[in-house]
Amino acid sequence: MKKLNPTSSNISSTDKSIAVLPFVNMSNSIDNEYFCDGLTEEIINALAKIKELSVTSRTSSFYFKNKKVTSQEIREQLGVSVFIEGSIRVLKDTMRITVQMIDALNDFHFWSETFDRNPEDVFAIQDEVSLFIAEKLREHIGHIEIEDKLIEPIDVPIHIYREYLKGRYYLMKMGYENTVKAISIFESIIQKAPNFPNAYIDINHGYTYMGAMGLMPAFEGFQKAQPFLKKGLELNPNLYRSQLNLSWIECWQNWNLKKAYLHANKALEIQPADEIYLTISNYLTVEGKLNSAHNYIDKALELDPFSAMNIHYKGFLLYLQEDYNAAMPYFQKALALNPILPFPPLYIGECLLFTNRNQEALSYYKALNGVSINDLTQLGGITMCYAKMGDIEKCNEKIRELESYLTSEKMDKAFNFLILVNVLLGNYNQALECIEQAFENHLPLILLLNTEPILKPIKNLERFKKLMVQAIPDNNNYKSQKKYKQILLSDDEIERHGNALKKIMKEHKLYLNPDVSLKDLASYLELPTNYVSQLLSLGFQKNFSEFINTYRVEEFKQRVILEENKGLTIMAVAYDSGFNSKTVFNTFFKKIEGTTPNSYLRMNRRN
Missing domain, CATH: 1.10.10.60 (Homeodomain-like)
Structure with missing residues (x-):
């Protein structure tokens, strides 16, 4: 077989990197689809526990679901030296799993195996397949430390575990309706298996996701999520998602970055995952350490290059550094991958606005629909455009409309836009009053003001500095260096x-x-x-x-x-x-x- 030119790729044949593509459902049953996705995800998680191995995260692996791709496309788009593909067929009491391992660099299959097993032995199957993959991978790429077991059995009946995989299927599809459906499935599981920690953690994940994405008020989402996280931690404190959720709470609810970093690093020790690197990048951004934030988001993108959130955040960092032309393609790509992601539309409009394409920005915001309207992006964006264009009458009209949301569940979004608009208008006292009110209400937006480029005119004012030091005690921009x-x-x-x-x-x-x-x-x-x-x-x-x-x-x-x-x-x-x-x-x-x-x-x- 003809080998590819090694110089045509940034990876080498000794790179310890792998992607597991979604296993193909060879049965007619939709229930088997949940199982195929669940097995793929468990193998990804199992391999991710191997410290020396770089494993592509779920989002990017599943980007290729139901798509025919070549080794070259996998190599170029995921940057891995090896990838796995397979299929699952269930016939009565027999399940056949076929697994193939492909050298992405040289484009050849170097190992394949067929497992005929009883579907009831699902945990043993997951561990067996993961260990087989790890062993054969070691033979091909060199030494990696492999534990005796990569997947521990879960203490729930198989039929409940299959129901859990169904919930994970909908949770990972994202969006409001899918998340609500997933939460409903997990709540049903809790009724049948009250000591199953994963169900609690995933309900927490669902509510946190909806709060963070603007699919429900942030405060309501975090409030509903918290008791499920608490119970999940009681049952198993060593799940990486548990530690990650604790980290988010310490940052966004408690404003304690020191503890937030501790939990994030503990999550990283349990299992390296792109969302942990994204989270740490987020915290570094809060502190104003943008260069380091780039390093961590680049690592997240290395593990999950098709994550819309990772791509958006790379653009966000460039936006914060006022490199608007470089940021724009990231926001556009993120939105193309996930049209319901609420953040990119705001910054696409702002990039247009701050590259002096004012009318284009106004037209863009006016044309928005869907979730962007629900989270005030359209109203706030139009108001910023009028402020930048000097149309004071229309701007003031929109300001009054924004102010009407200050007593609603959209208070945080309204305050954020009022702060930005008042700075654009040169109304610095009004902007500072809004910041002080947001601080008194303990709104998470306070942590994002530190690096917002629109606020440069007020960042040296004592009122602003005082609030930033209170919110972020370790803020390098404002704390005294004398000590x-x-x-x-x-x-x-x-x-x-x-x-x-x-x-x-x-x-x-x-x-x-x-x-x-x-x-x-x-x-x-x-x-x-x-x-x-x-x-x-x-x-x-x-x-x-x-x-x-x-x-x-x-x-x-x-x-x-x-x-x-x-x-x-x-x-x-x-x-x-x-x-x-x-x-x-x-x-x-x-x-x-x-x-x-x-x-x-x-x-x-x-x-």
């Missing part, structure tokens, strides 16, 4: 943060970015920059340049002796290793290795 000047890290802190930094460098290879800075390291460690400078000095006896370039030299040494790099010049390999200057490269290499790059290459190639 850090004389503080030295303790020996325990040096060891702890030093180990964390080594792990970050190993996992993220920040040194490959020629523009990486001390601030970037600080953002990853979530420490003030001067702390990290002290850490490098006391813990590594190096300054920033020495620390980063030491990693680059080691990277160069590994790359330059590879057979595939024989045709490259020394400087080409050096640039690939993160250096951006010939002088710096030669100087640091000789300083660290005691010889020149040419001499090192001659000695090692002879060996």
Whole structure:
């Protein structure tokens, strides 16, 4: 079989990355469709527990459901080196599962297996198939640590578990009607199996989703979700979704970012998932650490490149950095993938507005329909357009309409637009009064004001700074830096943060970015920059340049002796290793290795 050119892709044959495409239902029963999707999701979750393995998340895998795709398309669109496809056929008391493993880089099937099993042994089947996949994958891509079991059986009868899979089927289809139907199924399951934690956690997920997406008032959604989360945690505190939901509560309800990060990181330890990286990116945004937020959303997109929410958030970060032309395609793609996602329409209009396409923005907002009207996007967007265009009479008319929602369930949206509009009009006192009222009502929108570019004219005003410090005590934009000047890290802190930094460098290879800075390291460690400078000095006896370039030299040494790099010049390999200057490269290499790059290459190639 003809092999693809390895240079045509960003992945290599040794990349430990995999996607599990939805298993095809070969039976006529819709109930088997739920089972096929459920089995696929469980295998994805099981493989995601393998630390060295990068597993494409459910949303992106299911993007390809019922679509005929080639290995090249999978490789290019998901960025994986291997993918799984399979089918399930149920006949009376027999279930046949067929699984194939395909090398996406070289386009060949390197393993297939057929499992004939009793459908009642569903948990054993899921674990067996997952372990088979993991073992064969290890043989193909190299060593990965595999536990004896990847899927633990759930203590519920099989018929209830099948009903649960049906609920998951509707929950993952999203939208108001599907979510309500899923919640109804889970509530029925709770009546029959009151000690089944997954059902409680998924009801919590459903209400939280509807509140966050504007499908019901945010406060109502969070309030309804909370008792189900509490019960789910009592039954099993170690589900990653439980920790993630706790994290959301700490951030958006309690405004406690420190605890929010703790729960998010615990969720990440249980199972790496794109929604956790998205969540951490969200928290970094709240703190104003936009460069670090990009790093985390990029990781989320790596795991789930077809997640509309991930794509939207990448655009949102670019919007916050006022790169409106770059942000626009992300919002448009997110909306194309999920037309009911409520956030992109607001920012598509704003991108038009702030690239001086005022009339186009106004026409866009006026043409909106559906969920965007329900969450005040249309009204708020039109009001912003009139403010920007200087049509004060029409703007004031719309302001009065927005104010009518301040005593309704849409209070948070109304306050948000009133703040933005008043700043656009130059009514800074009115904007600050709205912010103060939103703060008193403990509305989550307060946490998003820190980075909103429209609010730049008021960000240096004391009234604004005071509120931001109260809401986000660790806000780098407003807190005093004096307290850090004389503080030295303790020996325990040096060891702890030093180990964390080594792990970050190993996992993220920040040194490959020629523009990486001390601030970037600080953002990853979530420490003030001067702390990290002290850490490098006391813990590594190096300054920033020495620390980063030491990693680059080691990277160069590994790359330059590879057979595939024989045709490259020394400087080409050096640039690939993160250096951006010939002088710096030669100087640091000789300083660290005691010889020149040419001499090192001659000695090692002879060996």
